[in-house]
Amino acid sequence: MSHSPGAVPRITGRTRLFAVLGDPVRQVRAPEMLNPVFAELGLDAVLVPVHAPAAHLGEVVRGLQRAANVDGLLVTVPHKAAARAFADVLSPAVRLAGGTNVLRRGGDGRWYAENFDGVGFVAGLVAAGHPPAGRSVTLVGAGGAGGAIAAALVLAGVARLDVVDLDPARVRALLDRLSDHAPGVVRHSPPATAGKADIVVNATPLGLRDDDPLPFDPARLGPGTLVADVIMTPPETRLLRTASALGLPVHPGAHMLSRQLDLYREFFDLHPTEQAG
Amino acid sequence: MSHSPGAVPRITGRTRLFAVLGDPVRQVRAPEMLNPVFAELGLDAVLVPVHAPAAHLGEVVRGLQRAANVDGLLVTVPHKAAARAFADVLSPAVRLAGGTNVLRRGGDGRWYAENFDGVGFVAGLVAAGHPPAGRSVTLVGAGGAGGAIAAALVLAGVARLDVVDLDPARVRALLDRLSDHAPGVVRHSPPATAGKADIVVNATPLGLRDDDPLPFDPARLGPGTLVADVIMTPPETRLLRTASALGLPVHPGAHMLSRQLDLYREFFDLHPTEQAG
Incomplete structure (x- = not known):
């Protein structure tokens, strides 16, 4: 329940959101791996853990999808199979694997599911x-x-x-x-x-x-x-x-x-902003 | 869509979540004001903006309430009156004002609404x-x-x-x-x-x-x-x-x-952790 007091997240009302869903969620590593990528690219975005109990996965996912500043969802144990139901478009890898580990909101408003596991x-x-x-x-x-x-x-x-x-x-x-x-x-x-x-x-x-x-x-x-x-x-x-x-x-x-980071960057269309160094 | 590349949020799978809900949400100041308070207290918690369109407020709020690591919600325009419906217990100030600007999950699992505006x-x-x-x-x-x-x-x-x-x-x-x-x-x-x-x-x-x-x-x-x-x-x-x-x-x-920060600290029961400086 504690971290370095010096590490103040720079989050404003304009920050875009990504969430990683699991049950439990405390073990996920994605925030520590992807937030530095956002910062490196100069993107005003943050990935937060969301503890979604299996019994309420649908409510949690639909609520996040209804939030207009949520751009993507990562999915971990035990939700990978069930999360397919919340995508509009399944990739070949998702159909072959039977589950998804990442969903993004497309420019057309539809949700696209991929699986990079x-x-x-x-x-x-x-x-x-x-x-x-x-x-x-x-x-x-x-x-x-x-x-x-x-x-x-x-x-x-x-x-x-x-x-x-x-x-x-x-x-x-x-x-x-x-x-x-x-x-x-x-x-x-x-x-x-x-x-x-x-x-x-x-x-x-x-x-x-x-x-x-x-x-x-x-x-x-x-x-x-x-x-x-x-x-x-x-x-x-x-x-x-x-x-x-x-x-x-x-x-x-x-x-x-760690081998999925580049795939996420491409999937979420994460590119350096003009202000990035 | 850009911020200082140096400001990497220190967020892990154990981080507790707070959200501020509005439509629009880009104007909210709460993340910039409360995240430094979390850091100062040594709390592993983060407040993020959530853009909740009025037509889907219920889905967004219920979804966040179902997420087991979400501890509190701040509410801004135009949701303050409607958000009462998602609390189990209304404070006297909420009943008098007719709206709520802050909800927290109590130790008993119920949601408590207050209004500090x-x-x-x-x-x-x-x-x-x-x-x-x-x-x-x-x-x-x-x-x-x-x-x-x-x-x-x-x-x-x-x-x-x-x-x-x-x-x-x-x-x-x-x-x-x-x-x-x-x-x-x-x-x-x-x-x-x-x-x-x-x-x-x-x-x-x-x-x-x-x-x-x-x-x-x-x-x-x-x-x-x-x-x-x-x-x-x-x-x-x-x-x-x-x-x-x-x-x-x-x-x-x-x-x-700015005058509400101390009230939030008390309402959310935010206290320094042992590791805080």
């Missing part, structure tokens, strides 16, 4: 020296983030993608969406398949709290298996700590967001 | 050397701000209050609310009464835009009549410029808000 995650893997092409990946969690990551991994050319999720209908919908793109590559698998993967990804919300159960047991993975997480706060989840202690390479969630 | 306006007059007690005042505009100012002027002991407004039902409702407190002091009057007043107050939104018509003609006022405005942006409205050019003393709208 998958491409951001894959770019993060590549940048960290773990290109997924040709590898065998187990993805735990087929929700909003999981769906986006599954789509991007398939498009990136993984040899095999095992999806572990307790909701068969959700996995079936994901397989249906992806089947045209890589027949036979993706299957719904039991947790034990993680033991044979090159890369295992946690795309569930487990790990936001340190007393959450682990999404899978790193002790059952083969040596050298990369353990990746989508959780951004804490930066090192208990899953990653446990995997590191076992000598396994790990890939934290921050990479997924 | 009137007491803020009167305190501003007193601080500027224009105590209204015993004076004759003409108030132009019986809307949200006007109702609050009327109530506070009556409680401050004005000798006579002439209310000028084109909506007789609105004035009648105001007179009904105030009649118990000062029988015979307040009346619904034609614009010409301003000529006999010691103080004339613009409590309409006219003046937010420089090409708005004047709410009344300062040329018809007697010498020495104080011309007061509730408009905060521009700091000097065309009304005040015209009055000054005629040699009349003027009282700008900024006083009303």
Whole structure:
């Protein structure tokens, strides 16, 4: 509940608004990453966290969309699938992933949904020296983030993608969406398949709290298996700590967001103002 | 659309939110006044402007109230009367004024409405050397701000209050609310009464835009009549410029808000955190 008293937000009645919606929302990193981008570009805009309880997501989103100075919404766990309903136009990535992580108000007044989670995650893997092409990946969690990551991994050319999720209908919908793109590559698998993967990804919300159960047991993975997480706060989840202690390479969630910054800039049409240095 | 690139808001997922609602909203001064207070107190909180079109006020307010990290709402033109409907508990000042300019989420989850416009306006007059007690005042505009100012002027002991407004039902409702407190002091009057007043107050939104018509003609006022405005942006409205050019003393709208800062601090229960300097 405290921060540096010197850091006074320069916000006026003319400031444009962006919000990042989650439940919980305290773990989001987007304000710390995007507000410096706005400042760097000389844009009078601010991104604030909005804690939208799942039961009231519709009211919160519609209220923000009705506010005439709100230009865009970022969406995180657990709202990525549900937030599609509040867009007028879905991108191909959203349709393939089954969820959206970002919406913007277009010049025509319509709301456009995109999803950069998958491409951001894959770019993060590549940048960290773990290109997924040709590898065998187990993805735990087929929700909003999981769906986006599954789509991007398939498009990136993984040899095999095992999806572990307790909701068969959700996995079936994901397989249906992806089947045209890589027949036979993706299957719904039991947790034990993680033991044979090159890369295992946690795309569930487990790990936001340190007393959450682990999404899978790193002790059952083969040596050298990369353990990746989508959780951004804490930066090192208990899953990653446990995997590191076992000598396994790990890939934290921050990479997924940091690789999305340029995509956000383009999507929100953020350009330097004349006054920017 | 631009500001100093150096002023990066320090906003995280844990930041608490306050919003100021108006239509338009670009003229509000509250973010520039309250955000430094948050910073000074070491509070991780931010006040942002929210442009709520009148037709969608309910959706915008309900959406913000459903967001679990929104702690309070400030309300400005033209929403002060309508915003009462979104509070669970109305203060005596709200009932007397007929409008609210500030709502907070209580520890019990209920929303409490207050109105500090009137007491803020009167305190501003007193601080500027224009105590209204015993004076004759003409108030132009019986809307949200006007109702609050009327109530506070009556409680401050004005000798006579002439209310000028084109909506007789609105004035009648105001007179009904105030009649118990000062029988015979307040009346619904034609614009010409301003000529006999010691103080004339613009409590309409006219003046937010420089090409708005004047709410009344300062040329018809007697010498020495104080011309007061509730408009905060521009700091000097065309009304005040015209009055000054005629040699009349003027009282700008900024006083009303600056006198409310301590009241907001108390109402929102803002206290220094341990980490504050």
